Amino acid sequence: MKTIFAITFILLLPVGCWSQADLSHVPQINETKEQRDERMQWFRDAKFGLFIHWGPSSVTHTEISWGRDAKRPMDIHNGESPSEQVERYGHDFYIPADLYDNLYKYFNPVKFDADRWVKTARDAGMQYIVFTAKHHDGFSNYHTGLSDYSIANTPFKRDIVKELTDACHKVGMKVGLYYSTRDWYHPAYLVGDNEVYDAFYRGQVQELLTNYGEVDVIWFDHVGGRDWSKWKFDELFAMMYEHNPNLIVNNRGARFCGPSTPEDKGPASPEIEKMTQGDFVTPEGRIGKMDLAQDWESCIHVGKGWSYRGEGGFKTSEECIKMLVSCTTGGGNLLLNFGPRPDGTFTDAETEVAMAMGQWLKTYGDAIYGTRGGPYSNGQWGGSCHKGNKLYLHVFEWPADGLALGALPAKVLSARTLTDKKVNVSQDDEGLTVKLESSDQDTPVTVVELTLDQTFAPGTLVEKRP
Ligand code: FHN
Numbered sequence: 001m002k003t004i005f006a007i008t009f010i011l012l013l014p015v016g017c018w019s020q021a022d023l024s025h026v027p028q029i030n031e032t033k034e035q036r037d038e039r040m041q042w043f044r045d046a047k048f049g050l051f052i053h054w055g056p057s058s059v060t061h062t063e064i065s066w067g068r069d070a071k072r073p074m075d076i077h078n079g080e081s082p083s084e085q086v087e088r089y090g091h092d093f094y095i096p097a098d099l100y101d102n103l104y105k106y107f108n109p110v111k112f113d114a115d116r117w118v119k120t121a122r123d124a125g126m127q128y129i130v131f132t133a134k135h136h137d138g139f140s141n142y143h144t145g146l147s148d149y150s151i152a153n154t155p156f157k158r159d160i161v162k163e164l165t166d167a168c169h170k171v172g173m174k175v176g177l178y179y180s181t182r183d184w185y186h187p188a189y190l191v192g193d194n195e196v197y198d199a200f201y202r203g204q205v206q207e208l209l210t211n212y213g214e215v216d217v218i219w220f221d222h223v224g225g226r227d228w229s230k231w232k233f234d235e236l237f238a239m240m241y242e243h244n245p246n247l248i249v250n251n252r253g254a255r256f257c258g259p260s261t262p263e264d265k266g267p268a269s270p271e272i273e274k275m276t277q278g279d280f281v282t283p284e285g286r287i288g289k290m291d292l293a294q295d296w297e298s299c300i301h302v303g304k305g306w307s308y309r310g311e312g313g314f315k316t317s318e319e320c321i322k323m324l325v326s327c328t329t330g331g332g333n334l335l336l337n338f339g340p341r342p343d344g345t346f347t348d349a350e351t352e353v354a355m356a357m358g359q360w361l362k363t364y365g366d367a368i369y370g371t372r373g374g375p376y377s378n379g380q381w382g383g384s385c386h387k388g389n390k391l392y393l394h395v396f397e398w399p400a401d402g403l404a405l406g407a408l409p410a411k412v413l414s415a416r417t418l419t420d421k422k423v424n425v426s427q428d429d430e431g432l433t434v435k436l437e438s439s440d441q442d443t444p445v446t447v448v449e450l451t452l453d454q455t456f457a458p459g460t461l462v463e464k465r466p
Helices: 033-046 056-060 114-123 160-171 195-210 233-243 270-276 317-329 348-367
Strands: 048-052 128-134 174-179 217-220 297-301 333-338 382-387 390-395 403-406 412-417 424-428 431-435 446-452
Touching: 033 333, 048 174, 048 297, 114 128, 114 160, 114 348, 128 160, 128 195, 128 217, 160 174, 174 195, 195 217, 195 233, 233 270, 297 317, 317 333, 317 348, 317 382, 317 390, 333 348, 348 390, 348 446, 390 403, 412 424
Parallel strands: 048 128, 048 333, 128 174, 174 217, 297 333
Antiparallel strands: 382 390, 390 446, 403 431, 412 446, 424 431
16 A cells, blocks of 8 residues: 555644744643643542553564664664664564554454443543554554554554544543654655644644544654754644643653754744643653652553563563552552553453452552642652541551651541551651551552541652651
């Protein structure tokens, strides 16, 4: 199939081609703290989401996009192809681009059932789903009018984004769409960030925000090309908020942009730089550093890679529960990634993780959802979070002489574990000492609920005990 890319005529916002788009309704620029808190509320309360990376690469178990062996733009690995980097990156599994680019002809996930995916996410206690509408390989998992390299031209034909967003809307599950501006398939992108590609990708983002009902998150994933002046980020963000004023956007819409040669230009204005920082930062493959002032979300895959890489090498449910606790007590979210099989089903291992986490959250969900991180710094020991006048201590490791924590600006009225075991808490000006019989400690985490005589302001941090 010769790929046809439609010339994109974007609905131009009422601006001249020489001036900045009207950013007056772009929230990152002008909303008050109260407006921002309201817009971010559901995300901060949700704590736990499902990331799904899926596409024709699953047919060969190779990593989505990265398994495609072809030269890449200079912004990645000096423009080399995977096979040219073997000595540096090892023999990761990759296939020649002309084979990779034809996998769509064999992509026929006949067992795909969006309602089943959403049920699994809900059973896991997940509050939102972020799905790859287009990854770096340029394949669109939706019926785009701007390219024929899409699900419409596979044996499956059906619009996966439509079925998944409909299934989410049906049950009130928040839904995000992942969109990679970086595109290793689009000819215009490969010759350097230029006007043609910029219009194409903004047109696709507009399709995603126009044709699939309420989209709650746009999850960008980097853009190559260093010269800000080649990208119309102002028109992108202005268009996005025209469609959804409450949209939440991550911090990767313009990541990796930035002068690296004398000709490259930086952001056109401080407003545009601030706007493209989006609403939350995205530590990847690790637990984010505790931060109660900046919204953040760790994205971590359960399997060996982001997309389906076969039936082995998965994280355990205990590891995933501890990751959720560490994100929550650090003030962030966990976006846990599944890579569905080529037939459209989740792997048994990821389904088991989902069921185990859902079971755990049935007992401990009150100490996760709707809480805010702190006031104690989290770490190896565990961490804390609070909601109303309840302070939750999530303890991974119990020191023999009890857990010694800093002085609280509140009085502890009572203490128990969420499995109703008695907890011994002593409080003085120095702080708290919390003791629990080892036979009463839970795995992978013990959650102690302290009832206080007052609430904490979000962002309160208590110094470590002297
Ligand atoms: O290259 C991608 C990768 O495949 C995956 O999509 C992750 C998810 O955060 N983002 C990029 C790596 O930073």
